[in-house]
Amino acid sequence: AVERFFSQPTQPIPELLALLKSSYLDGAVSAAAKKKGLSAPQHDFFAALENLYLAQQNVALDMDLCLKHWLLAFGDYVRSELRRRKAQAGQMSFDDSITTLAAALQNPLRAQNLLDKVRQKYQAALVDEFQDTDPQQFAIIDALFGRSDGAAASTPFFMVGDPKQAIYAFRGADVYAYLRARSQADACYSIDTNFRSDTDVVAFVNALFAPADAFVERKISHPHILAKHSGASKLTCKDDRGAVHAFVFDGGKNPQYAERALMAGVADEIAAVLNQAARGEALLDGVALSPKDIAVLLPSHRQAGEMKKALAQRGIAAVMQTRESVFASSEAKGLYAVLAAIESPAQTGLLRLALLSSVMGYGLPQLMALQADDGAWQLAVENLQQWRDEWRKAGFMAMFRRWLVDADVAARLLRGADGERALTNLLHVGELIQAQTRTHASPALLLAWLARQIAEPQPNSDAQQIRLESDANRVRLVTIHASKGLEYPLVFCPFAWKGKSELLRDMVAFHDPADDDALKIDVGTAEFDAHKTQAEFEAYAEQLRLLYVAVTRAKHRLYLAYPAFDSLHHASVKGIKNAPLSHLLRDEAGQPLRNNLTELSIAKISAAFTRLAASVSGLPEAQSWVGERAAPSALALPAT
DSSP, rough: HHHHHHHSSOOOOOOOHHTTHHHHHHHHSOHHHTTTOOOOOOOOOHHHHHHHHHHHHHHHHHHHHHHHOOOOOOOOHHHHHHHHHHHHTTTTOOHHHHHHHHHHHSSSSHHHHHHHHHHHHOOEEEEESGGGGGHHHHHHHHHHHSSSTSOOSSSEHHHHHGGGOOGGGGOOOOOOHHHHHHHHHHOOOOOEEEEEEEHHHHHHHHTOOOOOTSSTTTOOOOOOEEEEEEEOOOOEEESSSSSSEEEEEEEETTTHHHHHHHHHHHEEEEEEEEHHHHHOOEEEETOOOOOOGEEEESSSSSHHHHHHHHHHHHTOOOOEEEOOOOGGGHHHHHHHHHHHHHOTTHHHHHHHHHHHHHHHHHHHHHHHHHHHHHHHHHHHHHHHHHHHHHHHHHHHHHHHHHHHHHHTTTHHHHTTTTTHHHHHHHHHHHHHHTTTTOOOHHHHHHHHHHHHHSOOTTTTTTTTOOOOOOOOEEEEEHHHHHHHTEEEEEEOTTTTTTOOSOOOOOOEEEGGGGGEEEEEEESSSSTHHHHHHHHHHHHHHHHHHHHHHHHHTEEEEEEEEEEEOOOHHHHHHHHHHHHHHHSSSBOOSOOOOOGGGGGGGHHHHHHHHHHTTTTOOOOOOOOOOSSSSOOOOOOOOOOO
16 A cells, blocks of 8 residues: 555555654654653654645645636536527526516616506505525515615515424525514514314414424514313313324334334324224214324335325325425326337437336336337337327327227226326326427427426425325324425324434525525535534424424324334434434423433433423323225326
């Protein structure tokens, strides 16, 4: 290694050679030896090696700094070049419409003309979900309806928002922009009554978020809320569960084991409740509780998929509910590949892509076998030509329906593990394409439109939001982000005890308290550590807001959980420490459980829940639902 280093000195100094640095040799001499007058050996080689080591460190730091400056400059270039290319192609995204308007309002003459027209047309302005604004959006709205020009506002302007539900930072929402806007308002008004949940659920949420630091960010607090439904609950169950119930159990050796055990436990509890309903012991407003009255809120789609499997093992059908755009699905991309091949049947590369897509379902061995069979391959090309002719003669929907039948698409998709979901997405995309045929008559225009939708899906568009794959009586599986604004009679939030081991992915984006909470990115300044701490603080605060959204979906009963562990790996401790429940559950001294995770027992965790008036038990006994299994739904083909 030493010889290789001297032949290529640009490589890092080998560990063995680093032992001969002057500083290392000096440090190796013990204090007792130094008192006796002993010292490390001295030689020019040792000193030169020390200088070489320091020089390499400095070069590495300089190169790292150069790379960061290059990345920043490259980012500027990409943004500038993207604007130029979009302008050249005559394209504009939704973000472009905001930045263009913001730029126009910087021109005094254009701004005044727009301001006069807007205020003449609108006598008042109300912006809902304002906690999801960002600095640029607020600057636009404030310029149009606020007092940014220094004059008294002539147009009543209302900003409606709840910072406790600001959970879309990953989409660019900036709760600090909302907080700045709130501070500029003439008056603030709050709703002090919950019209959704039973009294006991509201009382639990009040208690859970009562601490001044409940949301970590102290500019956001939870006022005491009253319950509109102060009488008896519409839900009656003959069991020992309270309105809020917590599963506290032995988590085994690691969080992965605890997660699997809890998946099974939640499925068992749902089976138990449904079995009670079958016996007339679980009623909702006098009617037997049904699977569709139950929702399981989960942090990720992966966990939703695992939960679906656990329920299926107990005879309980479930449906996944999401607010993602259907254009972000693999079926949208697959249909685009098929349509591109139909439009250009002579291009064999497009045919191969279409066959390998999720909607055609070919594997690589099947594709190779097809290509090796000249007759079969020619037939596939002829099918494309026939579908293209149908498209041009009878329109998109006629061709789409024929392709579904000729290629046996529906039957093949339904044979898959999540076939109903895939077929629902495919039909949904087909309907959206058909709706565009009036303004995009030719196949080429429709394909260009579809490509734009896939490149920039809009999850907030009602038309694009993924539909339920079935209207049947099924348990709802919902990600917490998708549950915002919804409500369910029974809600399970089983994984609020499990957080991320790393709150940040790669970029340190933070709001600078010293600069009016302006959003900044630190790529390696002298204050990087402090800025990283601030970024982690903000990321953890959003985890608390996510839990608030989750627990406030419940109307009549809420389930939570928290496992106890004997010992945990360091990485696992970080994940549980970063979980929202670890901050909100308090010990007898009022301190968050996350402050001392190494001494958490089932008794201590149970006591923390009991102090919040929640009932507590271990995981339920294993059981299956004795009711009728939901039959696969009949998905109708779209009409022409």
